[in-house]
Structure formats: structure tokens, C-alpha cells
Amino acid sequence: MDQRSTFRVQTHILKPKIYKNLAAVREHDFKHQFWKWRWIQDVWSFYSSIATSEQAGESGVQIMSGYLLSDEEPQGRLYEDFVFSHRKMSREEKDRLNFGKYKFGYHVTTIVATVRKYYTWHMKRFLDNGGILQQRKVHSLEEFVGQCDVVVNCTGLGSRELVGDSAVHPVRGQVVRDVIVLGGCLQPNNYSLINSKEDTVDILKRCYELLPSLKGSQIEDVWTGLRPLRTPLRVEKEIVEFQSGHLKVVHNYGHGASGITLSWGTSLEAADLVRDMCRTTAKL
Numbered sequence: 001m002d003q004r005s006t007f008r009v010q011t012h013i014l015k016p017k018i019y020k021n022l023a024a025v026r027e028h029d030f031k032h033q034f035w036k037w038r039w040i041q042d043v044w045s046f047y048s049s050i051a052t053s054e055q056a057g058e059s060g061v062q063i064m065s066g067y068l069l070s071d072e073e074p075q076g077r078l079y080e081d082f083v084f085s086h087r088k089m090s091r092e093e094k095d096r097l098n099f100g101k102y103k104f105g106y107h108v109t110t111i112v113a114t115v116r117k118y119y120t121w122h123m124k125r126f127l128d129n130g131g132i133l134q135q136r137k138v139h140s141l142e143e144f145v146g147q148c149d150v151v152v153n154c155t156g157l158g159s160r161e162l163v164g165d166s167a168v169h170p171v172r173g174q175v176v177r178d179v180i181v182l183g184g185c186l187q188p189n190n191y192s193l194i195n196s197k198e199d200t201v202d203i204l205k206r207c208y209e210l211l212p213s214l215k216g217s218q219i220e221d222v223w224t225g226l227r228p229l230r231t232p233l234r235v236e237k238e239i240v241e242f243q244s245g246h247l248k249v250v251h252n253y254g255h256g257a258s259g260i261t262l263s264w265g266t267s268l269e270a271a272d273l274v275r276d277m278c279r280t281t282a283k284l
């Protein structure tokens with residue numbers, strides 16, 4: 001498994017940008033409209049139940065307050081309806097904080113996850129519940145024919161090769177880390193995993209303009225990864241025919257910049273699809 005594709009540092013659960021990612025899901029498709037709503041509900045109820053429990057420290061899922069600044073007015077009410085609190089900032093408040101150049105500012109209390117900790121916590125839960133982990137490259141899904149009832153394909157960018165899906169492509173991102181994470185960039189179809197000095201300079205320039213108090217802090221790390229984006233993201237079942245027989249597959253990939261946020265929502269849908277396929281197996 002290549003660990004470079006997955007964001008390893010801190011992520012803001014339920015960012016307002018989620019609208020843009022979800023807008024990519026077919027607007028005209030009633031089923032997807034329904035799922036979009038269900039995904040967000042499932043995501044928020046899962047993460048907020050951890051963040052408000054004794055599991056918060058160990059899981060890295062925490063409540064945090066902060067500011068959202070933008071020149072575009074956030075669309076729709078989805079975000080503010082879910083987060084713990086959401087308040088529009090007055091012009092005076094923005095000026096006092098040196099955020100005056102932004103047209104829109106909001107003070108929010110939401111959830112952030114420290115991804116490294118969160119993955120470790122999740123993996124422990126999986127293993128404690130009897131899950132088995134095997135790490136290897138899968139060359140073809142045909143390897144699983146006759147081996148299992150259903151395969152869940154969540155190989156992200158790997159689906160280009162594994163299931164021949166050229167609609168999934170990389171969106172390169174780079175971040176700079178001191179105590180907080182500074183970012184970032186969105187570079188479609190750029191496969192480079194090499195940290196770019198130009199991107200680091202640009203990220204720091206933008207962050208120092210916003211928060212001059214960051215200047216002089218020690219940079220711990222620069223990190224580059226590839227977001228696996230597909231429009232629309234793919235959560236669906238398929239029966240794939242191979243020479244050696246057929247295989248039931250549930251696909252769950254293409255989450256782009258929101259894979260950690262949406263993971264719990266789309267995984268519950270994928271689990272429903274697995275149950276559907278198992279029921280069909282039982283009837284055969």
C-alpha cells in the first residue's frame with residue numbers, strides 16, 4: 001500500500017467546501033440527492049459522537065473553534081445546520097482581527113481530526129473486532145473469484161489501473177506543517193509526489209499575509225499527496241465477469257478532497273450494498 005495518497009495530518013471535518021465536492025455528484029439524480037444528505041448526516045452523527053465522548057483523545061477527533069474567511073458567500077444551509085455553532089462576524093470583528101480584506105467571515109465550532117491518530121484508533125477497532133489485515137498489491141480483481149462473497153474496491157487512484165476507470169484522476173496537494181497545518185494547493189492531473197519549493201513559498205506567503213504572527217515559527221515538515229478525484233464519486237455495486245467466473249464488487253472511491261470527511265457516510269452506503277449482494281448470494 002502506498003501511504004502517499006492519503007492525507008496524514010489534520011483535517012477539518014465538514015468544511016463548507018463540501019458543497020463543491022458534493023455538487024460533483026449528479027444533481028439531476030434523485031438517488032444521489034438522497035445519498036448526499038444521508039452521507040452528511042451519517043458523517044456528522046459519527047464524528048460528533050466521538051468528539052463528545054471519552055474516546056476523543058485517543059481517536060484524535062476533537063471539537064475546535066475557529067474562523068472561516070472567504071470572498072464568496074457559502075452556498076446553502078447544510079454546513080451551518082450541522083456544526084456545533086456558526087455565527088457571521090461583523091465588519092468590526094473582522095477588522096479587529098486583521099481579516100478585513102475578506103468579504104465574509106464566520107466564527108464556527110466544529111470538529112477536526114488528527115488523521116494519523118484517527119487511522120491508528122480505527123485500525124485497532126478493526127483488528128479487535130476480528131478483522132484481518134494483509135498488505136499486498138492486487139494485480140486483478142480476478143484473484144478474488146471463488147475466494148469471497150463480495151469484494152469492496154476502495155483503491156482510490158489505483159482504480160484507474162485495477163478496474164480501468166480513467167475518470168478517476170489525481171489532484172495534487174501540498175501542505176506545510178509547524179504546530180498547525182498550512183495549506184495548500186489543488187493541482188489537477190499532477191502526479192508528482194515531490195515537494196515543490198515554489199509551492200512551499202506560495203503557501204507560506206498566503207498564510208503569512210493572513211496571520212503575520214506565524215512568521216518565524218519552525219517548519220516541521222512539508223508533505224505532498226494525491227487526492228483521488230472522480231466526478232461523480234463512485235459508490236455502486238457491479239457483477240464483473242472473468243474467464244474464471246463472476247465476482248460481486250462494491251466500489252467506493254473517488255472522494256477527491258473530502259475522503260476523510262465523507263468516509264463514514266459513503267462506507268455505510270457501501271456496507272448496505274454489500275448486505276444486498278450477500279442476500280442475493282444466499283438466494284442463489
Ligand SMILES: Cc1cc2nc3c(=O)[nH]c(=O)nc-3n(C[C@H](O)[C@H](O)[C@H](O)COP(=O)(O)OP(=O)(O)OC[C@H]3O[C@@H](n4cnc5c(N)ncnc54)[C@H](O)[C@@H]3O)c2cc1C
Nearest residue numbers: 001002005006007011138155156158173225258259260261
Ligand atoms: C494535501 C491533502 C489534503 C487533504 N485534506 C483533506 C481534508 O482536509 N479532508 C478530507 O476529508 N480529505 C482530505 N484529503 C483527501 C483525502 O486524503 C482523500 O480523499 C482520501 O485519502 C481518499 O481515501 P481513499 O481510501 O479513497 O483513497 P486512498 O487514501 O488513496 O487509499 C487507497 C489505497 O488503496 C491502495 N491501492 C491502490 N491500488 C491498489 C492495488 N492494486 N493493490 C493494493 N492496494 C492498492 C493505495 O496504495 C492506497 O493505500 C486531502 C488530501 C491531500 C493530498
